[in-house]
Amino acid sequence: MTDAFEPPKIVPLGPRLDANTGERVGELLNAVRGIAGKRLQQCLGNLFEHVDDALFDLAEKAENNATQTHYFDGMREVRKRRPAVERSFLATVNRELGGLTGNAATASATPAPAMAELSLVADADLEESLAITSMGSKHESRLARDLFAINQRLSVICGGRKVEDSSNPIAPTALSQAFRLALKELAADMRVKLLIYKLFDRYVLSTLEELYADANETLARAGVLPQLRVSAPRGGTATRTATSTASVATGGAGTDEAADPAAVELLQTLHSLFVARRGGEAPAATHAGHASSGPPPSAGELLGALSVLQTQLAAGGAQQSPSMVDGTGNFDREAVSQLKEQLLGQLGALRGMRPTHVAGVDEDTIDLVGMLFEFILDDHTLPPEMQALLARLQIPYLKAAILDRKLFAHRQHPARRLLDALAEQAKGWSPESDRDNRLHDTIKSIVDQLLHEFDDDLGIFERLLQGLQQFHESNRRRSELAEQRVAESTRGREKLEQARRRAAREIVERIDGRKLPPLVHEVLARAWANHLVLVLLRQGEESGEFRDALRFVDDFIASTRPVPDATSRQQLRQLLPAIERALRQGLANVAFQPQDIERLLTQLRDWYGQQLGEPARVAVPNAPTVAETAPVAAIPESIQPIVEQHAEPEELPEESVPVDTDSPEWKQVEALQPGIWLEFQLPDEPMVRAKLSWVSPMSGRYLFVNRRGLKVADYSPQELAVLLASGHAQVLATNALFDRAMSAIVSRLRQPDAPNSPDAG
Template sequence: MNEAFEPPKIVPLAPRLDASGERVGELLNAVRGIAGKRLQQCLGNLFEHVDDALFDLAEKAENNASQTHYFDGMREVRKRRPAIERNFLTTVNRELGNLASRAAPSASSPAMAELSLVADSELEESLAITSMSSKHESRLVRDLFAINQRLSVICGGRKIEDSSNPVAPAALSQAFRQALKELGADTRVKLLIYKLFDRYVLSTLEELYAEANAELARAGVLPQLRPVAPRGAPGSTPAGQAGATGTGADELVDPAAAELLQTLHGLFVARRGTAMPHVQAGGGPPPSSNELLGALSLLQTQLAAGAAPVHAMAAEVGSLERDMVAQLKEQLLAQLAALRGARPSHVASIDEDTIDLVGMLFEFILDDQTLPAEMQVMLARLQIPYLKAAILDRKMFAHRQHPARRLLDALAEQAKGWSPESDRDGRLHDKVKSVVDQLLHEFDDDIGIFERLLLDLQQFHELNRRRSELAEQRVAESTRGREKLEQARRRAAREIVERIDGRKLPPLVHEVLARAWANHLVLVLLRQGEDSSEFRDGLRFVDDFIASARTPQDAAARQQLRHLLPGIERALRRGLANVAFQPQDIERLLAQLRDWYGQQLGEPAREPAAPAPSSASAIPESIQPIVVADEPAEPDELPEESVPVATDSPEWQQVEALQPGTWLEFQLPDEPMVRAKLSWISPMSGRYLFVNRRGLKVADYAPQELAVLLIGGHAQVLATNALFDRAMSAIVSRLRQPDAPNPNIDTE
């Protein structure tokens, strides 16, 4: 008998309390008043903090689109707040008022209700609801037990449990979820509001329960009831008994995991077409968790020894058997038959759901294009250890911070950027293989091994991250330097071309401008900048030098030219020295110019005669031209045979949404596949710089070029969210499809 309070075993109600009379209504009204007052206050606190929380997220948003979602959410919450508060409080008030007359819920109601909710919203929302409500049901188990007992007395002896108590965490969470249907906001906004509901409503429920229990006790409803938790409740386990990671996992299933598994169980039941397992005569009872763990340990030993019992570990992923769920079940049943001497008739529903989930998780891994093929095969070997972990600790699928889940996500993130070319020393490949091998050889029933391996992998990643970041910085600085140089060359070229303005200049003047002086302007731009007096002086020389090339037609023009020449010579000396002309080269070039200007002014030639202006100049060959008068520099051209991509196309928008740290896969014609991370976007040219996992440059593309590659299928953006999250979403989507395979265990 489950006794949760001290004698007297039966405490009568006050004589005037009648299960159908006014007294019942008064007591329920008292509970409704307490609940309404406290919940209204808590809900007000919640909404007072929504703006600040959303604003903080908007400030930290990765891109403009995310920021817009949060700001839109702020406006939507302000608009819908009165309706949400009203609907939530009305629902709780109504459910409390109807409590005495309500019929007992059917056994299938919770599962079907949860199933309908999952069908109407994203899995992540369901996880938020189940996780936070279960956490507080565990925390408040004693207070809840007391109020459930007292409400049961008020309701004429009908048993009130957490699932049927309108002020229990789960019921309040579901009422709030229904009220949030008024909110047409992004899922990320809703998830934030659920966190605030957890903090400002559910975390304060002990005050509501304490006041309600005290009020009912004063009214004579079980006044001597002591707040003792029922046996088997979370938090009531005596010290030294089995915990959630030992062989006592069956008795101490985590409430959040139980809720999630119940939700997914509904989907599995709907897919199987029946809520009852397939039972065959003579097969014996379903295996216990200990039997399952024993069979899995034997399969794990075989896999560690290279027997690969679940599927043939082929060299190519494409040759792997895809129905891993069916194979896993068949291998497990065969192993159980060997241990028992008889094949089990069926597996308990919760265990079968766990087997299905783990099998589908690893099927997803083998289909996930974010992972390189070799890494897919390596990670697929973890199926048995992860099934053991899921049976030992059912929180794995419900809690994002579970060490087994975080380890798999971390392995997938490391593997995402792997390629033979970027891992020539095999360090990453060997590390992933080492983690896999350690789990296969060492994991028995200690969930702590996942935490230890995760810490080791994080240390490995941190060491390599520092190395790659240094390499990335060098690549970015080198690219930035080249772009600054190219930008300066283009600027110098444009200034000179605009000033020439199509005039036909003498060859010697043209060469000085296009080679020597253009390089001088480039250096001035790089060192002093475009706003410097040196750059303005350099441009003034270009104007004067071009003006000096015009043949003077009269005495005034000749006088003006003579006035210009000393300044031209002084400027040339400084400019030529700036671009590393040797003194003898400077004197030879100036001598050529003096003779040419002498001819322009009609002066007699000096002895010895200088070379004609059209002959080879004194400018060294090392001073390369950066511009010619009739061929201005052009911007980067698009790849051959490509057409401009419209800025409203999905590919262009995809390019604009890319953030540093995003991985892409490139498959160019006649070249090996390359995986590269977006490291840097140039603020000058807008080009996208890509590096491999070692931080070495792989390529850089203009936005237009990258969009063309995406359109042609030569580039693919790899998923940025965690592997486990992608897998869970895919599993739910798959289970909802009408043509999804039937996951029944075939025991024949």
């Protein structure tokens, strides 16, 4: 690569700005803060001036008195708390703008909760979050060009620290989050808050053009990127691109600041490989046996011929063009690789003569799109049903690539982002997790819309992408709630199991092999073990309550020792009141009924009386002793015998499987992070795709859920390693579809035994 292909750097243009001068940076940032503060204060004023009228209208239309009261209460609360809301909102925006030049860690945006700190989100919070997300994404798309310019200029005055929509305090999403934080000052019904959010959308977010225009103009006059120009790509899409004086021609594709240098270099490599495979000839020779003549087709002719093929493919919905479907009704893999031949044939039909060749840049594009969709049909990351759906997009994407050569060079190109997003959604699809067909139908609808509606308006990709993102966001919220419930339930079971084992171990260690009377052993193994479990879960092992409960175990066991002399009998009599008090409290804690507690204490008093040589209160000749009969009569069946269940460490079958900790599979397990998808194909079971949702900090087990957030399985690290080694589990790719495809295409073209033409094979 030469210097000509390096992306332009963001640098101050003009002698008046020195981004390294703290005083100057402070002046410029203060200017932006002043503009933002003034504009936002005016907008907030307009918002609150309309709240009363809007709430009054809703109150008049309320279906019942209770709802009407909610709205009237909301009006009073808004009037009272308006100054606090305005102060909080403006202070947050001002603080965040001031923090741009500081450490990124000072930002007040609340990070997403870690999986180890899962908590349920209320329905009201979910509704509020969806409103915020929808507002922010809508206006960030609408204001993409203005935002790009202000982001670039803020990056300069902040010493090169990259400012993007997600970190710009005056971007729509950031402002929406700041307003949400400010509305915490308002103790109002969620219906009232949602109305206020709609007014915030109308009177604040919808007027941000003026704020951005003032800020951009002020910074440009101060010498911050005064020559920066922003342009929208063909088709009306709002991709953020800045026009620069540098450009690179790679197969006819221009480049600019939004171009990915690695992608540009990759396209150059692909162009060279395509030329090499044609024996050094850029134009493609017509296949032998075809009568052909005429100049290479223009881009318009190519698009016209593709539109005819697209119409044939889209005609009748499921009744696809016969040439694109095989005998089983599945998408014909061979047809994907033969699209160029079909295109030349259609050009011949439209011209009346078959073209001799296609221009090199067009042939590169046709071959590249063809190989992209061949990769999709071979990509194991996608389920076969989704491969067939996405493969139908080959013609629309070839048209898009001819219309806009930047599709392969720009990671943020809407068409590229849409295909990546479709593939990411499709990755976790399975019939079991999509019983209502919502995901399948959504993806199919997008494919059908592109086939039926896409002509030359590239804006359709942005619109469909936004719809898919909204679909994903609404489903993500639901699945996250389900995941959190599953993880919390699993964590609760593990904590309970851990507490049971700890309680059993403590009791067994204190008994230390002694032969205890059946009644005492039964109390410890069942009732008192359950009491220990509850104390561990509620107060923890460091609590005084847990130490007291263990002290009782020691005293209770000590009270069973023989009392051969007066001194030992006196010591036992002194110990018994404390034992009885502790038992009353502990048994009540595990839901013993009062009559059961009294019955048990009576049996214990009788037994201790026998030990002390006192006469029994009821003498039955030849009757069994209290110690022999008490366990069945005294302990409720609901109290589980924890000691018998958990006295010995459980040997799990999977733990006994020897696993080489230096094996690739073990290292693969160690590298797994929540969010990664795996495919499981167990013997005699259907294939399952599941996402790693949570790794237990207690047991180390891996919890897997489907796309709806419902539990699929949980495995120990040893189990997972064995499944990976046997091929019953496979980690699915995490990088974007486009990136995977481009790497695979380069590898294929570099193979020394590759066919001479991309059409072949």
